[in-house]
Amino acid sequence: MRSYFQKLERNMYLPSSIVGHGYSGWLGTSLTSLSLVVEDQKLLSLIVAAASAMGKSLLGFLLNTVAGLGQVLLRDINAPGQTSETGLYQVPLAMTDSIRGGPRDLILDTANAVNSDGSRKYxxxxxLDTLVTKIRFDESGDKPRAVGVDFLEGSSLYRADPPGAFNTPQLLKLSGIGPKAELESFDIPVLVDLPGVGTNMQDRYEATVIGKTTSDFVITSKCTFLETSPDPCLEQYQQGLEPVSKGVYATNGIAIAIVLKSSVAEDEPDLFVSGAPAKFKGYFPGYASDSLADAQHWAWI
Structure with missing residues (x-):
């Protein structure tokens, strides 16, 4: 997977001489400015407490400065082999110029790309409003090759993301790839007998521990997260010229990450714990507004 990661990443927080990263891909990655953290003593104290709990000696560190905090958190979680080491990390942001990025940007850039004469490049x-029902294959070669899809179109269709844990095996089976006996029981022509399709489906297990303070976190105290207008934090974001001056809206909200080993871990760490100034209780309709309803909660997720 490392080679794929290097192809997609456009790292903007490390020197290009650092191996294991990509510097010319489509997904921009950056780090939250530590200046935002040191401005909030409550947030800073939580990071210091987490570092102490991990057994890190903090003697000699000026933790109320960017340089001092950087010595505690200066770890590249995406470096080769880094996730096998426990410790505190800064969480990389999938952001370019303080704007969130993702596959959508690649798709739109590809669809809108043009040649020098103005013609479509790709x-x-x-x-929109489509549901893929089957993958079409060219079977003329040694191995089947996907060449297209069948789909239904309509605004009232039930849709689920094909790359998801459930719909990917469903689509493969409908296309003739899966356990032979199961496919034949539904009169689906067998293209590839692959018994593992649709089995061993898992999801990440997520739990949260929430604490409440008696006063606001400075970093989010003025933010209304678009629930009211004007939103002081939105105005700061729009008027700022660089990530630091844009404020907390130029981040993903995750202040720190801790890689740990549970009591049943064998060799590799098996816990990824992130911390954020929010009352995050899980995903449900309206969870975002509920999580950010005040500035006095902290969640370890």
């Missing part, structure tokens, strides 16, 4: 059409 023949990529994007259709």
């Amino acid at each position: 023949h990529l059409d994007i259709k």
Whole structure:
């Protein structure tokens, strides 16, 4: 997977001489400015407490400065082999110029790309309100090769993201890839007998521990997260010229990450704990507004 990561990443927080990263891909990665952290003593104290709990000696560190805090958190969690080491990390942001990025940007850039004469560079059409029902294969070669899809179109269709844990095996089975006996029981022509399709489906287990303070976190105390207008933090973000002056809206909200070993871990760490100034209780309709309703909660997730 490392080679794929290097192809997609456009790292903007490390020298290009650092191996294991990509510097010319489509997904921009950056780090939250530590200046935002040191301005909030309550947030800083939580990071210091986490570092102490991890057994890190803090003697000699000026933790109320960017340089001092950087010595505690200066770890590249995406470095080769780094996730096998426990400790405190800064969480990389999938952001370019303080704007969140993702696959959507790559798709739109590809679809809108043009040649020097103004003609379309790639023949990529994007259709909304569609549900893929089957993958079409060219079977003329030694191995089947995907060449297209069948799909239904309509605004009232039930849709689920094909790359998800459930719909990917469903789509493969409908296309003839899966356990032979199961496919034949539904009169689906077998393209590839692959018994593992649809089995061993898992999801990450997530739990949260929430604490409440008696006063606001400075970093989010003025933010209304678009619930009211004007939103002082939105105005700061829009008027700022660089990430530091744009404030907390130029981050993903995660202040720190801790890689740990549970009591049943064998060789590799098996816990990833992130901390954020929010009352995050899980995903449900309206969870974002509920999580950010005040500035006095902290969640270890």
